[in-house]
Amino acid sequence: MKICIDAGHGGGDTGAVGPTFLKEKDVNLKVALFLGDILKLNGIEVVFTRTTDTRFGNTSNESLSRRVKIANESGSDYFISIHCNSAENRSANGTEVFIYNERSKAKDMAEKILNQIVNTMGFRDRGVKTANFYVIKYTTMPACLIEIAFISNPNEEKILADEKNQRKIALCIAKGIGEALGINIVEYKKGKVNAKAGLNVRKGPSTQYPIVKVLKYGEEIKIYAIEDGWYKIDDGWVYGQYVDLV
Numbered sequence: 388m389k390i391c392i393d394a395g396h397g398g399g400d401t402g403a404v405g406p407t408f409l410k411e412k413d414v415n416l417k418v419a420l421f422l423g424d425i426l427k428l429n430g431i432e433v434v435f436t437r438t439t440d441t442r443f444g445n446t447s448n449e450s451l452s453r454r455v456k457i458a459n460e461s462g463s464d465y466f467i468s469i470h471c472n473s474a475e476n477r478s479a480n481g482t483e484v485f486i487y488n489e490r491s492k493a494k495d496m497a498e499k500i501l502n503q504i505v506n507t508m509g510f511r512d513r514g515v516k517t518a519n520f521y522v523i524k525y526t527t528m529p530a531c532l533i534e535i536a537f538i539s540n541p542n543e544e545k546i547l548a549d550e551k552n553q554r555k556i557a558l559c560i561a562k563g564i565g566e567a568l569g570i571n572i573v574e575y576k577k578g579k580v581n582a583k584a585g586l587n588v589r590k591g592p593s594t595q596y597p598i599v600k601v602l603k604y605g606e607e608i609k610i611y612a613i614e615d616g617w618y619k620i621d622d623g624w625v626y627g628q629y630v631d632l633v
């Protein structure tokens with residue numbers, strides 16, 4: 388199973404901007420990266436259209452067609468585009484998920500993602516809707532475009548700005564995907580330090596990063612992401628060889 392994750396906007400294209408200047412492109416990217424971590428942790432292959440704050444091409448059309456090209460060439464089974472909504476009326480609020488048409492094979496997944504977000508985050512349910520959006524129209528696999536909440540709404544902007552909520556939203560999306568695919572999604576895996584002399588926790592996934600703390604033999608940890616044999620835990624990264632999964 389392979390999922391293409393598309394963090395909307397990027398670089399000079401900020402997307403919508405909230406009342407306290409939170410940029411949609413940044414929220415989209417954070418949620419996308421957290422979502423990728425969770426899916427990979429659960430054995431699902433992930434392809435990103437972007438993993439940094441970049442813009443494809445010079446126009447919005449170029450950017451959209453690049454995203455579609457990446458998705459279509461990746462052989463992904465599903466395409467998930469992540470956005471935040473915006474309206475002139477600052478009281479507009481809630482979550483909606485778009486599919487290209489009623490017959491889309493992504494409809495069931497879209498409904499499950501929407502329910503997860505609405506039930507967990509307490510956002511208003513605006514429903515699954517159809518739209519002609521470029522990225523869900525031209526991708527060759529079932530595709531959803533998620534409008535998580537309204538960045539133009541002061542309350543929702545505040546929620547979207549918080550990294551803990553970004554991770555929570557990513558988990559909702561992952562659970563919706565998992566439900567549609569029959570995969571039980573876990574937020575983290577449990578591990579136990581097996582290095583007798585203790586285990587260095589580093590700032591990043593390599594020995595080039597500084598040590599932030601040392602864990603004791605037998606200590607239990609939560610693993611949120613796996614990257615090149617390194618495990619992301621609460622305070623940093625540890626080398627996977629020194630941890631037993633429990």
Ligand SMILES: [Zn+2]
Binds near residue numbers: 471
């Ligand atoms: Zn957007």
